[in-house]
Amino acid sequence: xxxxxxxxxxxxxxxxxxxxxxxxxxxxxxxxxxxxxxxxxxxxxxxxxxxxxxxxxxxxxxxxxxxxxxxxxxxxxxxxxxxxxxxxxxxxxxxxxxxxxxxxxxxxxxxxxxxxxxxxxxxxxxxxxxxxxxxxxxxxxxxxxxxxxxxxxxxxxxxxxxxxxxxxxxxxxxxxxxxxxxxxxxxxxxxxxxxxxxxxxxxxxxxxxxxxxxxxxxxxxxxxxxxxxxxxxxxxxxxxxxxxxxxxxxxxxxxxxxxxxxxxxxxxxxxxxxxxxxxxxxxxxxxxxxxxxxxxxxxxxxxxxxxxxxxxxxxxxxxxxxxxxxxxxxxxxxxxxxxxxxxxxxxxxxxxxxxxxxxxxxxxxxxxxxxxxxxxxxxxxxxxxxxxxxxxxxxxxxxxxxxxxxxxxxxxxxxxxxxxxx
Amino acid sequence: xxxxxxxxxxxxxxxxxxxxxxxxxxxxxxxxxxxxxxxxxxxxxxxxxxxxxxxxxxxxxxxxxxxxxxxxxxxxxxxxxxxxxxxxxxxxxxxxxxxxxxxxxxxxxxxxxxxxxxxxxxxxxxxxxxxxxxxxxxxxxxxxxxxxxxxxxxxxxxxxxxxxxxxxxxxxxxxxxxxxxxxxxxxxxxxxxxxxxxxxxxxxxxxxxxxxxxxxxxxxxxxxxxxxxxxxxxxxxxxxxxxxxxxxxxxxxxxxxxxxxxxxxxxxxxx
Numbered sequence: 284x285x286x287x288x289x290x291x292x293x294x295x296x297x298x299x300x301x302x303x304x305x306x307x308x309x310x311x312x313x314x315x316x317x318x319x320x321x322x323x324x325x326x327x328x329x330x331x332x333x334x335x336x337x338x339x340x341x342x343x344x345x346x347x348x349x350x351x352x353x354x355x356x357x358x359x360x361x362x363x364x365x366x367x368x369x370x371x372x373x374x375x376x377x378x379x380x381x382x383x384x385x386x387x388x389x390x391x392x393x394x395x396x397x398x399x400x401x402x403x404x405x406x407x408x409x410x411x412x413x414x415x416x417x418x419x420x421x422x423x424x425x426x427x428x429x430x431x432x433x434x435x436x437x438x439x440x441x442x443x444x445x446x447x448x449x450x451x452x453x454x455x456x457x458x459x460x461x462x463x464x465x466x467x468x469x470x471x472x473x474x475x476x477x478x479x480x481x482x483x484x485x486x487x488x489x490x491x492x493x494x495x496x497x498x499x500x501x502x503x504x505x506x507x508x509x510x511x512x513x514x515x516x517x518x519x520x521x522x523x524x525x526x527x528x529x530x531x532x533x534x535x536x537x538x539x540x541x542x543x544x545x546x547x548x549x550x551x552x553x554x555x556x557x558x559x560x561x562x563x564x565x566x567x568x569x570x571x572x573x574x575x576x577x578x579x580x581x582x583x584x585x586x587x588x589x590x591x592x593x594x595x596x597x598x599x600x601x602x603x604x605x606x607x608x609x610x611x612x613x614x615x616x617x618x619x620x621x622x623x624x625x626x627x628x629x630x631x632x633x634x635x636x637x638x639x640x641x642x643x644x645x646x647x648x649x650x651x652x653x654x655x656x657x658x659x660x661x662x663x664x665x666x667x668x669x670x671x672x673x674x675x676x677x678x679x680x681x682x683x684x685x686x687x688x689x690x691x692x693x694x695x696x697x698x699x700x701x702x703x704x705x
Numbered sequence: 706x707x708x709x710x711x712x713x714x715x716x717x718x719x720x721x722x723x724x725x726x727x728x729x730x731x732x733x734x735x736x737x738x739x740x741x742x743x744x745x746x747x748x749x750x751x752x753x754x755x756x757x758x759x760x761x762x763x764x765x766x767x768x769x770x771x772x773x774x775x776x777x778x779x780x781x782x783x784x785x786x787x788x789x790x791x792x793x794x795x796x797x798x799x800x801x802x803x804x805x806x807x808x809x810x811x812x813x814x815x816x817x818x819x820x821x822x823x824x825x826x827x828x829x830x831x832x833x834x835x836x837x838x839x840x841x842x843x844x845x846x847x848x849x850x851x852x853x854x855x856x857x858x859x860x861x862x863x864x865x866x867x868x869x870x871x872x873x874x875x876x877x878x879x880x881x882x883x884x885x886x887x888x889x890x891x892x893x894x895x896x897x898x899x900x901x902x903x904x905x906x907x908x909x910x911x912x913x914x915x916x917x918x919x920x921x922x923x924x925x926x927x928x929x930x931x932x933x934x935x936x937x938x939x940x941x942x943x944x945x946x947x948x949x950x951x952x953x954x955x956x957x958x959x960x961x962x963x964x965x966x967x968x969x970x971x972x973x974x975x976x
Binding site: 461 | 940
C-alpha cells in the first residue's frame with residue numbers, strides 16, 4: 284500500500300498544457316471512475332483547478348501504477364505520451380503526503396497564502412467520497428490535509444496582508460476610514476486596473492459611486508455597471524468635495540489635479556480625509572498633494588512597494604508553515620506505520636495478555652486457598668481462550684495483502700488498540 | 706489595609722503595563738484578554754483602596770499629592786475600561802497603561818499621611834469639584850493617548866510604507882472620532898470644575914478667584930481645549946492637527962499637575 288501523487292502545476296506546465304489535461308465538468312467523474320478501475324489502484328481523488336491537475340491514489344505498486352496513470356492521462360486526454368514526461372511529476376509515500384499538505388496550505392500556489400485552493404481540495408475530496416473512490420488511507424489523508432491547512436492559516440500570518448495592488452488599496456482604505464459603506468467613491472477615467480480596484484472597494488461595502496470620464500457616454504456606461512452616477516469630467520474637482528476615495532487613471536499626459544486646487548477642495552470639504560489612488564502612468568495627480576493634511580495619495584509604485592513587502596512577509600511565514608508541515612507529517616507517519624500488520628498483531632497480543640494477567644490476579648486474590656496445581660490449570664485455561672480468540676484475526680492479518688489495511692484499521696478500532704496507546 | 710489594596714492595585718497595573726508593552730511587539734487575543742483581566746482586577750483593588758481611604762479621612766481622598774495622582778489614575782483606568790468595552794480599540798492599552806503606571810508609581814512614592822483639612826475648605830464642594838476635575842483630566846489623558854496612536858498610524862499611511870503596527874492599529878477615522886468625543890466629554894467637565902472651584906472659593910473665602918497658579922493654569926488648559934474644539938468645529942481642523950492639539954492640551958494639564966509644586970504654593974494644597 285502506498286500513496287502516490289501524479290500531477291502537474293503552473294510551475295511545470297503552461298496554461299495551454301494545463302487546460303488540455305484538466306478534468307472539468309463531466310470529465311471529472313468519468314476520469315475518476317476509470318482511474319479507480321485500473322488494476323493496482325485502490326483509491327483515487329482528482330484535483331483539477333486552473334493552476335494544477337493532480338491525481339492522488341493509493342496503489343499496490345508505485346512504479347507500475349505511475350506508468351498506468353501516465354498511460355491513462357495520455358489516452359484520456361488524447362495527448363502524446365512523450366509530451367507528458369516533462370510536465371508531470373510524481374511523489375510517493377511520505378513525499379506525497381508532504382506535497383498534498385503543501386498544496387492545501389497554498390505553499391505550492393502561484394500566490395502563497397491564497398485561500399481558494401483549500402476549498403478546491405475539499406470539493407475534490409467530497410466528490411470522490413460521493414463516487415466512493417476513496418478508502419481509509421485517502422480519507423484519513425484528506426481529513427488530515429484539511430486540518431493541517433487550517434492550522435497553518437490560524438497559526439501563521441501566511442494569508443495576511445494584501446499581495447495584489449487592488450487589495451492593497453482596499454486595505455489602506457480600511458485603515459483610513461472605519462466603515463467603507465458610508466463612503467463615496469469616484470472613478471476618474473477608466474482602465475482595467477481602476478475598474479478592478481473599484482470592484483474590490485464595492486465588494487467591501489462602498490455604495491456611492493461616481494464616474495467621471497473624458498467621454499461622458501462611456502463614463503455613463505461604466506457608471507451603469509457599478510450602479511453609480513456619471514458626472515462630467517470638468518466637474519470632477521467640484522465633486523471631490525463630497526468624495527472620500529478617488530481612483531484616477533486617465534490618459535492625460537499632464538497632472539489633472541494640482542496642489543493648490545486640492546487645497547481648495549480640502550478647505551471646502553472641511554478637511555475631511557480623502558484617499559486618492561493614482562493608477563495612471565504617467566501620473567495624473569501632483570505628488571505634492573500627499574503633503575496636504577488629511578490627503579493620502581498613493582501611486583502605482585507606492586502600491587507595488589506595499590505588495591512587494593507583503594510578499595516577502597508571506598515568504599517568511601511560509602517557512603513557519605513548512606515547520607508545521609514537518610510536524611504533522613510525523614504524526615501522519617505514525618498513523619501510517621500503525622497500519623502495518625506486525626505492530627497490530629503485537630498490540631493485539633499484548634492487549635490480550637494484559638487482560639489475562641489482570642483477570643487471573645483478581646481471581647487468585649478472591650480464592651487464596653487454591654493450590655499450585657489449580658492455579659496452573661486456571662492460567663492454562665485462560666491462555667487457551669486467548670489464543671483461540673486471537674488466532675483468526677492474527678492469521679487474517681498475516682495472510683492476505685488484499686484489504687489488509689481495512690482489516691488492520693478494523694481490528695485496531697474493534698479492540699481499541701489505538702486508545703490504549705494514547 | 707488601605708495600603709495593602711493600593712500596593713496590590715499597583716502590582717496588577719504594573720503587570721498589565723508590562724503585558725501591554727510586550728503587546729506592541731507580539732500580541733494575540735489571549736494576551737489582550739490577560740492584560741484586560743489584570744487591569745480590571747487592579748481597578749477593583751484600587752477602588753477598594755480609595756473607598757477605605759475615604760472612610761479613614763472622612764472626606765474625598767483627592768486632596769494631597771498621593772491621593773490626587775492615585776485618583777487621577779483611577780479615573781483614567783475607568784475611562785480606559787469603558788472605551789475598551791465599547792470600541793475594542795487594538796493596542797489602546799499599550800498607550801494608556803504606561804501612563805497609568807507612572808501616575809500610580811508617583812502616587813506610591815509620595816507621602817501618604819492624612820492631614821486634616823482646614824475647616825473653611827470642608828464642604829461638599831470638595832467632592833464635586835475634584836470628581837469633575839479628575840474625570841475631565843482623565844478624558845483629556847485618554848484623548849492624548851489616542852492622539853499619539855493617531856499620529857503613529859498617520860505616519861504609516863503617509864509614509865507609504867505601512868508596516869510594523871499599521872495592521873494592528875485602528876483606522877484613522879475611528880481614532881479621530883474617539884479623540885473628538887473624549888474632548889467633548891472632558892471640556893464641559895473641566896468647565897464645571899472651574900465653576901465649582903470658583904463657587905467653593907466663594908463659600909470658603911468670599912471671593913471667586915484667588916489668583917493662584919493652579920487657577921491660572923486651569924484657565925490656560927481650558928483655553929487650549931477651547932481652541933481644539935473651536936478649530937475643529939469652525940475651521941474643520943481634524944486628524945493630525947486635532948491629535949497634536951490634544952497632546953499639547955494634556956501637556957498643559959501635566960504642567961498644572963506636577964509643575965505647580967515646583968513653582969510655588971497655592972490654595973491647591975496638594976499641588
